[in-house]
Amino acid sequence: MSVVPSPALPDERLAAGAARLATRHAGRFAVETVQRLLTDSYRRLAATAQVTTHLVVLAERFAAERLDALAHVSGVPGAGVPRVLFVCSHNAGRSQLAAALLRHRAAGRVTVSSAGTHPGPRVEPHIAHVLTEAGADPAGAFPKPLTDEVVRAADIVITMGCGDACPVVSGRRYLDWPVADPEGAPLAVVRRIRDDIDHRISDLLAGLPRT
Structure with missing residues (x-):
């Protein structure tokens, strides 16, 4: 190697x-x-x-x-825009989908990040395809490790049903979305996972204050 x-x-x-x-x-x-x-x-x-x-x-x-x-x-x-952090094991599928979809739907209302507790070598092959279909921009998606400053900056931390344990910061809101894993899944299945996440994104945005 x-x-x-x-x-x-x-x-x-x-x-x-x-x-x-x-x-x-x-x-x-x-x-x-x-x-x-x-x-x-x-x-x-x-x-x-x-x-x-x-x-x-x-x-x-x-x-x-x-x-x-x-x-x-x-x-x-000028750095006070609400921040949402999506976390999953490899930061190669679910968290990348969620981050891109929220960034697309929020239209600047929030700052979005994603990270992995054990980041993978690359983003899953079908992720960019299903994001483009939804009108979201997949550009710049790459697995990143979870770092202390990104966790501390987040107002909302969302894990993606991977069983990941994030550092707990006082005053932050923590959610867990039990979403299916797209790793190795056919395109039709990844589309269903995308749509599941997109519905959750809509609910999340509906509960955020408008600026």
Whole structure:
């Protein structure tokens, strides 16, 4: 089994990403904090990634999500949009469906994240197909590990019936949706799982305050 190299700054690819993120968060986080978190994000993804061609790009996206979560936890002005976190074992099927569907239906009312307690190497093959059918954007979907700052930033944490135990943070709302697993399932079954999740998304949105 090949080992994915873990570049560290001043690797030029990570350095460029760190510079972009540091500019976005100027006045919020020190450059050193951004650099450390980006390098850590790369290493976490590299530990389970099956396709490594775009790993630096994905690490930058993952780090951006983690920095936004830190900003939310810190009470940074403008970071107070309600946040929903979907968690399942591999972050390759159910949680990816739920995150993309909520992002599509919410139209900016919430910030959505997903993560896995044991992230898989790739998203399940039929996930992008059924999301596109529903009008949701599957772009940017990739398995990510569950991190402390994302859990602490979430206002609502939803597990997907996988038996995953999430860290409990005081004041957060926790839900468990017992949804069937799409892993290895035929397309027709994945469509039914998508529709089940979509109904739950509608109920969730109906219970959220409108801003």
